[in-house]
Amino acid sequence: MFKKIKTKIVAGTSILQVGAHSETAEKVQGFYAKSPFPNFDDHASLVDLVDNKNKNTFLYNLKDQLGLGKKLIEVGSGTSQLSIMLSHGTNNQVIAFDATLDSLRLGEAFTRKYNLPNCNFVLGDLFSDPFEDEFFDFVWCSGVLHHTDDPEGGFEIISKWLKKDGIIIVGLYNKIGRLRTNFRQFIFRCMRPFWFAKKVIFFLDPIIRSQTSKVKKEAWFQDQYLHPIESKHTLSEILKWFDANGIGFVSSVPTCTSEQVNMKNIFKIQSRGSVLSQIVSQLAFLFGPNSREGGLFLVIGRKR
Ligand SMILES: C[S@@+](CC[C@H](N)C(=O)[O-])C[C@H]1O[C@@H](n2cnc3c(N)ncnc32)[C@H](O)[C@@H]1O
Structure with missing residues (x-):
């Protein structure tokens, strides 16, 4: 799974540390160490996590459609609720990967408490490119690249980790929606x-x-x-990243046209629309309920 890169277990945990942090990743780790994100509710239990997933049509169908026997990675998993939820009750091998040890520690403690063996925690900087090319069936990276110096370069690295036909979902702050x-x-x-x-x-x-x-x-x-590093992006920009890295567009939230998002079938191919329809859709997104989440938009692709 790993490239020829230095790895060690973080003392007193099952968290594996890979490679070295860049200067920016050190800064980010210092920031999130004080306030791990998104953190757990005061009395969060496994039942709450499953309940949240069942109430969220997007997540419910995502987990269902990802299937079984797969290798999944959440890049910048923070306290790793998504990774834990995706691993629970499956035989998928899930990697919760993040640059902040304090965040991973919370996720790891949760999986130990509930005896969830197939979510594994890896500490590292995505820019050290620690994973083998074409290893994962699914790469999820949301709320992360816009907190780095080089979001496009980061995307290039994580899309290499994806197998042919594998699915990638990237979530970024939207220039209009935010x-x-x-x-x-x-x-x-x-x-x-x-x-x-x-x-x-x-x-x-x-x-x-x-x-x-x-x-x-x-x-x-x-x-x-209070975040020290933040950038914003557009649908058309991410489509260019997809094209440059051999990723075919599948769908996005919001869509690139006036089409409604089909939360029940997010892997159904949507139209890329035009630059104009993308702008109109992002404007509508700004005034819709989803922009409550800080204007985070999702783009889904499949490796060619
Ligand atoms: C806003 S949090 C998002 C957490 C989670 N993805 C979510 O949406 O709830 C951003 C996370 O990205 C991680 N991160 C930032 N830069 C990173 C890098 N270069 N390599 C790995 N993780 C990074 C941070 O440590 C932090 O936990």
Whole structure:
């Protein structure tokens, strides 16, 4: 699975460490160590995780359609709920891969508590390119590349890890869809003192308001308002990344046209639309309920 790269077990855990961190990954690890993301609810249990998946049409169908006997990786898994959920009750081999040890530790403790053997935790920097080419059937990378110096270069690396016919899902901040968050970020930066500005954001941000867990509220606040590295992207830009790396477009959320997203069959090929229809769709996304999630859009592809 790994390239010829230095690996060791992190003392006192089953987490495997691969390669060395770049300067930026060190910085990111320092940031998330203080507030691992997305973190667990105060009393989160395996039942809650399964329940969340069952209530989310996208995740429910994703897990179902991925099938069994597969090799999956979540790049930048944070506290790794998605990896844990995808591994649970399957014989899939899931790798939760992240640059922040403190985040992986929380996920690993959860899998130990519930005896979930097929989710494995790997600490490393994606830019050290630690995995073999064409190894995984499924690569998921959401909320990660826009926190790196070179999102496109990062995409090139992780798409190499995908087998022919394998599926990749990438989630990034959308240039248009994130404008509501950008407006709140602007208000936050204009206000003083810090404690007051933070209180205003806790009142304005819909995700913070809907959370009951204090640690999750704090993790979201840190990630959305204090992150040192953040970039934004468009559908047409990601389609160019896909073309350059031999990835065929399958679908996106939002779609590239006025078509509705078919959450029940996200692997059904959609139209790429035109630059104009993509802009209109991203504008509609800005005013729709999904832009609550910080304007994160998903693009799904299949390796040719
Ligand atoms: C916003 S969190 C997203 C966590 C998870 N994907 C989610 O959506 O809930 C970003 C994660 O990316 C990880 N990350 C950032 N740069 C990375 C890199 N170069 N290599 C591996 N992980 C990285 C961070 O440690 C952090 O846990």
